[in-house]
Amino acid sequence: MHNEIISLINSKVSNANATLINPPEDGAGDSSILINPESVFETMKCLLNSKFNALQVISGVDYTEYLEVCYMLANFDPKDHREAIIKTRLTDRDNPTLDSICSLSLAANWQERECYDMIGVKFNNHPDHRRILCPDDWEGFPLRKDYKVQEVYRGMEVNPEAKMNRDDQLFENQKQTGNEEELLRKALERGL
Amino acid sequence: MQTWDMDLEELKEPATESGEKLKTELLTVNMGPQHPATHGVLRVEIKTDSEIVAKAIPHIGYLHRCMEKHAESIDYRGVIPFVDRLDYLAAMSQELTYSMAVEKMLGTEVPRRAIVIRTIVSELQRIASHLMAFGTYALDLGAFSPFLYAFDEREKILRFFEEISGARLLYNYFWIGGVWTDITDQQVDYIINFLNGFEKELVKYDKLVSQNRIFQERTMHVGTLSLEDAHSFGATGPVLRGSGQAWDLRKVNPYLCYDELDFEVPIGEGQRGSTVGDCYNRYYVRMLEMVESVKLVRQAIKLLEPGPIIGKVSKVIKLPKGEIYMRTECPRGELGVHLVSDGDKTPYRVKIKSPCFTHTSILPHIAPGQMIADFVASIGSIDIVLGEVDR
Known part of the structure; x- marks a missing residue:
């Protein structure tokens, strides 16, 4: 099923360069599809209009040498159900940027805000680009591996x-x- | 509780001769974070035009406990108590998703008896959770007695959970590979006894609340969510089914022993003259689901056979490299666990896809144009638990 999606992406989106990622040989788990970060909007537009009808979650993972953003897509239809993990990798840790897909999916608004809050990925054209779980003036992105808690927050000692x-x-x-x-x-x- | 943005000087100025009306502004009202109708510490900033909500902005994060960050420094077994604390009203269902994700990565085979016990327990948890939703929803709308009836029945389930796990709210009962303790024949009799009584209670609830004229007036045609929007929001569980889609992971992609059990997937069909996708439908789907859960528990009890209750798992759990996205049907919707492992003793990343987080993001969409009292009805009908929203 993944190969079908990959060929669809590659035929519709010219610069997506979609490839299949299988779990490592000594590993286990789900396989996923890797795309170019520049093509996120076009790929999601293509997929959410054809194969899938819902964005479930956006999950960011910090692999230290790059940041990975996973989009879990699903088709909520009992007769034709499928799900896929579409992921993209960002090597620029200081200013990681992706295109927002808020215009394609209503779920994306909060999910992208959480991804920004936790991993620090910025989303272009997001209508309400704020932190969501942490306070607006919090420093740093907690789920990065090199995160250090700030010592003072608004005059209060943290921890x-x-x-x-x-x-x-x-x-x-x-x-x-x-x-x-x-x-x-x-x-x-x-x-x- | 209330704050006025309006400049009082402007109010004193009379209307101009040309008939220009008095300038009006939207009023900002903060609902929460300590408010009985928000089911926890949710703050909704409401811009109102008299009593009509013009805009609602939810502010979440008051209960953020960095669960995902903590999980990265604890071993795989140690994460389970943290997962409990997400949706504290349906802790068993949360444990199930997480332990299933770890088991799938490990390739552990869960013994048959453990699978059946898990099914029974998670369906009882669904009833307990829906009872809470039912009771507090009636309470939100001004009816106090259904809350007491619901707690009475929920108490019986909690008593059983306390017997098997030692705890009443946060159980740590599902272990990786199976369950902690076995259930005895007396406990099975207790469950059957409970179910017999509970079926009669359900009829009572139907007469008391579902057919109640006042309740229907308050919930029907209020907070309607179309199926298209429900998909776009990624809504699941009773919210999606209330909008008319028969989507249930237990049916579509069966796990545990749901494929051997016979049950229906109730959906909102505009019952009793309501609109598909309104508050009444979301509420009514939960009531019908409790009927199905009773059926499921009865059937699952018949599948109980003697045998081991926990599979072979090494003392120190090390997951193979890779990642997994596991989801199951929890009472409030689909809970997803995105687990990334780098082959170490601790998870590399645990991301929880919380149905309540998704459903809270629907609030600003359905709020505009509602009366404030109807907005309270809308919050109650999507049934959020803030522990899971904020994680």
């Missing part, structure tokens, strides 16, 4: 040491030094 729960780390450390009994006794004293 103050006094409020951090380090019990599990303490337990691991003491287990290594063979001080388990001591730890248990302390925990009991504190009423845990």
